[in-house]
Amino acid sequence: MHRHVLSVLVENQSGVLSRVSGLFSRRGYNIDSLSVGETEDPKVSRMTIVVRGDDQILEQIKKQLNKLIDVIKIVELDPEQSVFRELALIKVKTDLSTRASVIEIVSIFRANIVDVSNDSLTVEMTGDEQKIEAFINLMNAYGIAEIVRTGLTAIERGNKVLNNTNKDEEV
Amino acid sequence: MNALKAAEAIVRCLLAENVDTVFGYPGSYILSVYEALRVLKLRHVLVRQEQAAAHSASGYARVSGKVGVCIATSGPGATNLITGIATAYMDSIPLVVITGQVNSSLIGRDVFQEVDITGATESFTKHSYLVKDATQLPRIMKEAFHIASTGRPGPVLIDIPGDVQEAEIEFKYPQDVDIRGYKPSIKGHMGQIKRAVKAIEDSRQPILIAGGGVISANAQQELIRFIEKTRIPVVHTLMGKGAVPTENPYNLGMIGTHGFKQANEAMNKADLLIFIGARIADRAWGGVSKKSLDDVKIIHIDIDPAEIGKNLGTHIPLVGDAKLILSEMTQRINDLNIEDWVSEVQELKKSLNESKTKVRKTKAVDPEYTIRLLSQKLNDEAVLVADVGQNQLWAARNFEDRAGRNFLTSGGLGTMGYALPAASGAKFAAPHRQVAAVVGDGGFQMSMYELGTISSNNLGIIILLFNNSRLGMVRELQQRRYGIISNVMLDKNPDFIKLCEAYGIPGIRVSNNSEIEAALDKAIESKGPFLIECKVDSDESTL
Numbered sequence: 001m002h003r004h005v006l007s008v009l010v011e012n013q014s015g016v017l018s019r020v021s022g023l024f025s026r027r028g029y030n031i032d033s034l035s036v037g038e039t040e041d042p043k044v045s046r047m048t049i050v051v052r053g054d055d056q057i058l059e060q061i062k063k064q065l066n067k068l069i070d071v072i073k074i075v076e077l078d079p080e081q082s083v084f085r086e087l088a089l090i091k092v093k094t095d096l097s098t099r100a101s102v103i104e105i106v107s108i109f110r111a112n113i114v115d116v117s118n119d120s121l122t123v124e125m126t127g128d129e130q131k132i133e134a135f136i137n138l139m140n141a142y143g144i145a146e147i148v149r150t151g152l153t154a155i156e157r158g159n160k161v162l163n164n165t166n167k168d169e170e171v
Numbered sequence: 172m173n174a175l176k177a178a179e180a181i182v183r184c185l186l187a188e189n190v191d192t193v194f195g196y197p198g199s200y201i202l203s204v205y206e207a208l209r210v211l212k213l214r215h216v217l218v219r220q221e222q223a224a225a226h227s228a229s230g231y232a233r234v235s236g237k238v239g240v241c242i243a244t245s246g247p248g249a250t251n252l253i254t255g256i257a258t259a260y261m262d263s264i265p266l267v268v269i270t271g272q273v274n275s276s277l278i279g280r281d282v283f284q285e286v287d288i289t290g291a292t293e294s295f296t297k298h299s300y301l302v303k304d305a306t307q308l309p310r311i312m313k314e315a316f317h318i319a320s321t322g323r324p325g326p327v328l329i330d331i332p333g334d335v336q337e338a339e340i341e342f343k344y345p346q347d348v349d350i351r352g353y354k355p356s357i358k359g360h361m362g363q364i365k366r367a368v369k370a371i372e373d374s375r376q377p378i379l380i381a382g383g384g385v386i387s388a389n390a391q392q393e394l395i396r397f398i399e400k401t402r403i404p405v406v407h408t409l410m411g412k413g414a415v416p417t418e419n420p421y422n423l424g425m426i427g428t429h430g431f432k433q434a435n436e437a438m439n440k441a442d443l444l445i446f447i448g449a450r451i452a453d454r455a456w457g458g459v460s461k462k463s464l465d466d467v468k469i470i471h472i473d474i475d476p477a478e479i480g481k482n483l484g485t486h487i488p489l490v491g492d493a494k495l496i497l498s499e500m501t502q503r504i505n506d507l508n509i510e511d512w513v514s515e516v517q518e519l520k521k522s523l524n525e526s527k528t529k530v531r532k533t534k535a536v537d538p539e540y541t542i543r544l545l546s547q548k549l550n551d552e553a554v555l556v557a558d559v560g561q562n563q564l565w566a567a568r569n570f571e572d573r574a575g576r577n578f579l580t581s582g583g584l585g586t587m588g589y590a591l592p593a594a595s596g597a598k599f600a601a602p603h604r605q606v607a608a609v610v611g612d613g614g615f616q617m618s619m620y621e622l623g624t625i626s627s628n629n630l631g632i633i634i635l636l637f638n639n640s641r642l643g644m645v646r647e648l649q650q651r652r653y654g655i656i657s658n659v660m661l662d663k664n665p666d667f668i669k670l671c672e673a674y675g676i677p678g679i680r681v682s683n684n685s686e687i688e689a690a691l692d693k694a695i696e697s698k699g700p701f702l703i704e705c706k707v708d709s710d711e712s713t714l
C-alpha cells in the first residue's frame with residue numbers, strides 16, 4: 001500500500017467537499033488527510049489528498065474523482081519534484097525543570113512557541129510529515145497534552161503550475 | 172431579454188430543450204412550476220406516486236433516446252423519487268429531475284417537508300444542483316440537460332427552493348455550455364483503435380460483448396456492420412439486449428448467471444474478449460467459468476474511463492463513443508482468419524435456436540412459451556418492458572429483438588415495480604409502437620397504483636402478469652440456499668382481473684397454454700390497456 005499525494009482543483013462551491021469525501025468513504029478508499037483552500041482564482045479551490053493504495057486503486061480513485069463534474073483537474077505529485085508541508089500545533093506539558101530543554105528542541109527544529117502557561121508550552125511547527133513526526137516523538141518524553149494538524153498541503157517545484165484550463169481524460 | 176418568474180423560466184427552458192412530456196406529482200413547494208406548466212401548455216402526466224414519475228421518465232428516455240424529465244415537491248415527494256433515480260443511475264439513463272425545496276431562508280431548519288435531497292441522492296446522481304440564485308437557473312437547466320445526455324448518460328437533479336421559483340429574472344436561454352470540469356472524450360484514441368484492430372486480427376476466437384452502452388450510444392447499426400464484416404460472434408448482457416437482432420446468425424444471446432449456455436460457452440472458449448459499453452458486473456460474468464484470464468486478451472470500449480479496469484483487467488482500453496469507434500474499426504479491419512471459430516459458432520447458434528423450441532411440462536402456463544408467442548404476435552417495432560424476478564428472465568430470454576430500443580428492464584438495480592410505470596413512459600414516448608409489460612404478481616403489486624395513470628390516459632399497454640402466487644425468484648433462492656419451502660408467500664393475492672376492472676381495464680385469466688393465443692389476440696386487438704393474467708405453477712423454475 002503506497003502513499004500518494006493528489007492535488008485536485010475543484011470548483012469553489014458548496015457541496016464539493018461532501019462529494020469528494022463521500023466518494024472516498026463510499027468506495028472504501030483509504031484517505032490519510034485532506035486539506036482544502038482557495039487558490040489564486042477565487043472560483044477554484046485546491047485540495048491536497050493523501051491516499052493509500054496500490055496502483056490499481058489509485059487509478060480508480062483518479063478516474064472516479066475525474067467523473068465528478070466539479071473536479072477540474074487532478075495531478076499526482078511526485079515527492080521528488082514537490083514541496084510537502086504540514087502545520088501542527090502541539091501543546092507540550094512542561095514544568096520549571098523541563099521547560100528549558102523543550103525550548104532548546106523547539107529551536108533546533110526551527111519551530112515557534114506561540115503560547116506559554118505555567119504547565120504547558122504550545123509549539124507551532126511546519127514541515128514535512130517526517131519532521132513533525134520526529135518532533136512529536138521527542139515531545140512524547142515530556143508528555144503531550146494536545147495535537148492539532150492541518151494535513152498535508154503541497155506544491156510542485158520549479159516553473160510548473162497546476163492550471164485549471166482543462167480536465168485531462170487520460171486512461 | 173424579458174423579465175419573468177423563475178418558475179416560468181424553468182418551463183421555458185424545458186420547451187427550449189424540446190421536452191414534450193413531464194412526469195410528476197405536485198405539492199406546495201413546486202406549485203409555481205405547475206402553474207407555469209399549465210400556462211405554457213407543456214404536457215404533464217400525473218402519476219400516482221413519485222417513484223413512478225422517475226420510472227416513467229426513464230421508460231420515456233430509453234424509448235425516445237431523449238432526456239426524460241420528472242418533477243416532484245419537496246420532502247416526501249423528493250424522497251419517493253429516490254428509488255427511481257437510483258434505478259436510472261445504475262442503468263445510465265439520462266434524466267433531469269426537478270424537485271421543489273422549502274424557501275431558502277428556511278433550509279437547514281428541519282421545517283415542514285424539508286429534506287436534503289441533493290445530499291440523499293449524491294451517490295446516485297451524475298450531478299446535482301441546489302439553486303440559490305434564480306438568475307443562475309437558465310445556465311443550470313442548460314448544464315443539466317447537457318450533463319444528463321452526454322458522456323455516460325445519467326440522472327441530474329435540480330433542487331429549487333420555493334422563493335427561488337417565485338423570483339423575477341431576466342430570461343435568456345444560453346446557447347452553449349462550458350463546464351471546465353466536464354469534457355467527456357468522444358473520439359477514440361487513434362493509436363488505441365489501431366492496437367485494438369491489430370489484436371482482433373491476431374486473434375483466432377474473438378467475441379464481442381455488447382452492453383447497454385451500445386444502445387445509449389445509438390451504435391446498433393455500427394455494431395451490426397462490424398459483425399457482418401468480421402463475422403465475429405456477439406453475446407450481450409441483460410442491458411445490451413436489443414443491441415443486435417436475435418436472428419442475426421452471429422448473435423449467441425445473453426450471457427451471465429441467467430444467460431444462455433451457448434453464449435457463456437462461447438465466452439469460455441474465446442481468446443479475445445471485446446467489451447462494448449458493458450461494465451462486466453458480477454451477474455454478467457457469473458455464467459462464465461473461465462479458469463484463468465492469463466491467455467485471454469481483453470479490449471474494453473467505454474465512454475466512461477472509470478469503467479475500464481474496474482471489474483476486469485484490460486489490455487487495450489478504448490475510451491470514447493461506441494458509434495464512432497465501431498465505424499472507425501470497421502473501416503480499418505482486414506479480413507480475419509477465423510474459419511474454425513465461425514463454424515463452431517454456427518453450431519452453437521443452431522443449438523441455441525433448438526433450445527428455444529422446447530415447451531415446459533406443466534398443467535398451467537409455460538411463461539417462456541407465452542413470451543415467444545407474444546413476440547411472434549407483436550410487430551417488429553414493439554417494446555417489451557420487463558419487471559424483476561423470474562418473469563424478467565423469462566422475458567429477456569425469449570422476447571425476440573428486432574427493432575432497437577425495444578427491451579427495457581431495471582438491470583443494474585433490479586427494481587421491482589419498474590415495469591408498469593416504465594411501460595407508460597415508453598408509450599408516451601412512442602404512441603405508435605406496441606408496448607407490453609411483463610410483470611410478476613409481486614412486482615405488479617409494487618406499482619399497481621399506476622393502473623390509474625394507465626387507465627386515465629388510455630395507454631395501450633398489454634400487461635402480461637405471470638401469477639405464480641410467489642415471489643418466485645426469492646422462493647427459488649431460498650430453496651437452493653436453505654433447502655426450505657419459502658416462508659414468504661403471496662397466497663392471498665387479490666383478484667387481479669377485478670382489480671383492473673375497477674380501473675376500467677379489461678382482462679383475461681389464462682390457466683393453460685391452449686388459452687394463450689386467443690387472449691393475446693384479444694389484447695392486441697383492443698388497442699387500449701389490457702391485462703392477461705397467466706396462472707404459472709408456483710414451483711416453476713427460472714431456467
Ligand SMILES: Cc1ncc(C[n+]2csc(CCOP(=O)(O)OP(=O)(O)O)c2C)c(N)n1
Nearest residue numbers: 560561562585587611612613614642643644
Ligand atoms: C424493490 C425490490 N424489493 C425486493 C427485491 C428482491 N426480489 C427480487 S426478485 C423478487 C421476487 C419477485 O416476485 P414477483 O414479482 O412475483 O416475480 P417472480 O419472480 O415471481 O416472477 C424479489 C422480492 C427487488 N428486486 N426489488
Ligand SMILES: [Mg+2]
Nearest residue numbers: 611612641643
Ligand atoms: Mg411471482
